[in-house]
Amino acid sequence: MKATITHIKADIGSLPGHTTVYGPVVEAVRKYVKEKGESLLSDFHISYVGDDIQITMVHNKGVDCPEIHELAWNAFKSGTDLARKVGLYGAGQDLLKDSFSGNIKGMGPGIAEMEITPRKSEPFIVYMMDKTEPGAFNYPIFKMFADPYNTPGLVIDSNMHDGFIFEIWDIVEAKRIFLSAPEHMYDILGMIGSKGRYVIKRVHTKPNHEKLPDENVAVITTDKLSFIAGEYVGKDDPAGIVRIQSGLPASGEAMEAFSHPYLVSGWMRGSFNGPLMPVAMKDAKMTRFDGPPRVVGLGFVLKDGKLAGPVDMFDDPAFDGARRTAVKVVDYLRRMGPFEPHRVPEEDMEYTTLPRVLEKYKGQFEAVPDIQKKKKEVKLSTKDVD
Numbered sequence: 001m002k003a004t005i006t007h008i009k010a011d012i013g014s015l016p017g018h019t020t021v022y023g024p025v026v027e028a029v030r031k032y033v034k035e036k037g038e039s040l041l042s043d044f045h046i047s048y049v050g051d052d053i054q055i056t057m058v059h060n061k062g063v064d065c066p067e068i069h070e071l072a073w074n075a076f077k078s079g080t081d082l083a084r085k086v087g088l089y090g091a092g093q094d095l096l097k098d099s100f101s102g103n104i105k106g107m108g109p110g111i112a113e114m115e116i117t118p119r120k121s122e123p124f125i126v127y128m129m130d131k132t133e134p135g136a137f138n139y140p141i142f143k144m145f146a147d148p149y150n151t152p153g154l155v156i157d158s159n160m161h162d163g164f165i166f167e168i169w170d171i172v173e174a175k176r177i178f179l180s181a182p183e184h185m186y187d188i189l190g191m192i193g194s195k196g197r198y199v200i201k202r203v204h205t206k207p208n209h210e211k212l213p214d215e216n217v218a219v220i221t222t223d224k225l226s227f228i229a230g231e232y233v234g235k236d237d238p239a240g241i242v243r244i245q246s247g248l249p250a251s252g253e254a255m256e257a258f259s260h261p262y263l264v265s266g267w268m269r270g271s272f273n274g275p276l277m278p279v280a281m282k283d284a285k286m287t288r289f290d291g292p293p294r295v296v297g298l299g300f301v302l303k304d305g306k307l308a309g310p311v312d313m314f315d316d317p318a319f320d321g322a323r324r325t326a327v328k329v330v331d332y333l334r335r336m337g338p339f340e341p342h343r344v345p346e347e348d349m350e351y352t353t354l355p356r357v358l359e360k361y362k363g364q365f366e367a368v369p370d371i372q373k374k375k376k377e378v379k380l381s382t383k384d385v386d
């Protein structure tokens with residue numbers, strides 16, 4: 001029998017700024033899901049990272065189920081009531097619409113869900129990031145499912161040897177493409193290296209996979225708040241579900257992908273590049289320059305609709321080195337202040353408050369006689385680049 005894992009997250013208020021969630025609000029969300037979800041869910045788990053509350057749910061109603069989405073929406077609503085009462089910062093900030101309308105997509109909260117055929121043992125890890133964007137998952141997901149230096153299973157496990165299919169979304173054009181690795185590996189990288197535009201939405205097994213033919217094995221939230229609201233209203237902090245073991249990356253291969261604190265965009269005011277630091281949930285408090293961006297990983301096993309776990313996966317001294325490197329990178333980058341590439345490129349500042357600040361100079365620029373205006377259109381080069 002199929003099972004559905006639905007993960008929905010939202011920032012509904014934090015303290016003192018965007019640092020962390022408030023315990024009683026997390027409890028209010030938990031209480032709502034427990035009481036109202038009793039007949040809908042077979043199990044659930046509430047967690048948090050930084051200022052985001054995370055609801056992981058298991059049920060058998062398939063993806064895009066209105067009742068499940070509404071349950072999460074109303075749970076966040078009930079948490080928001082308390083957040084407003086105690087004056088939390090940004091109370092209800094990710095709930096962009098007034099009332100629920102059938103599907104939580106496009107309403108503010110981030111959602112990742114997959115319908116699966118559970119194996120005898122169904123282990124998976126939920127990764128949750130704060131102070132960054134959906135494209136922050138491109139690097140580790142590629143490493144897990146396509147890089148043999150990270151995942152030796154791609155070389156030595158016959159079940160993984162044929163590789164995987166990547167579903168990549170162009171979130172600017174609202175289009176998607178399915179590309180197969182290793183065959184189209186370089187094209188995949190050509191796209192997902194532009195993490196602000198191309199994001200890995202899902203990973204699928206190939207039809208000839210011995211244990212899991214045609215299955216969705218990883219899914220990531222891709223909700224871009226600024227595209228929904230038309231302006232910067234908070235960070236699009238993503239979460240992802242990754243199934244592991246038996247023909248998929250081993251637990252350690254999935255974790256290894258985070259051992260290098262690679263640079264992501266987000267951090268302070270959603271406007272700065274910084275290292276993604278893997279931490280235990282207890283350390284997911286964003287205090288230094290509202291960061292640095294962090295990732296928490298919770299490991300579960302699913303059986304007959306029930307969850308065992310979670311294990312707080314980065315709560316391990318083996319990741320101390322990655323954390324130390326991250327702090328060194330923070331020290332280095334912070335000295336750049338408002339300069340790029342610490343600050344994100346100008347086109348990404350479009351949704352921030354900077355255009356408003358510079359508005360007053362709009363009519364004051366005068367033409368410079370010696371330079372020509374650069375045309376916006378770019379022609380594809382047919383020449384080789386040395």
Ligand SMILES: [Mg+2]
Nearest residue numbers: 051052130237
């Ligand atoms: Mg957040």
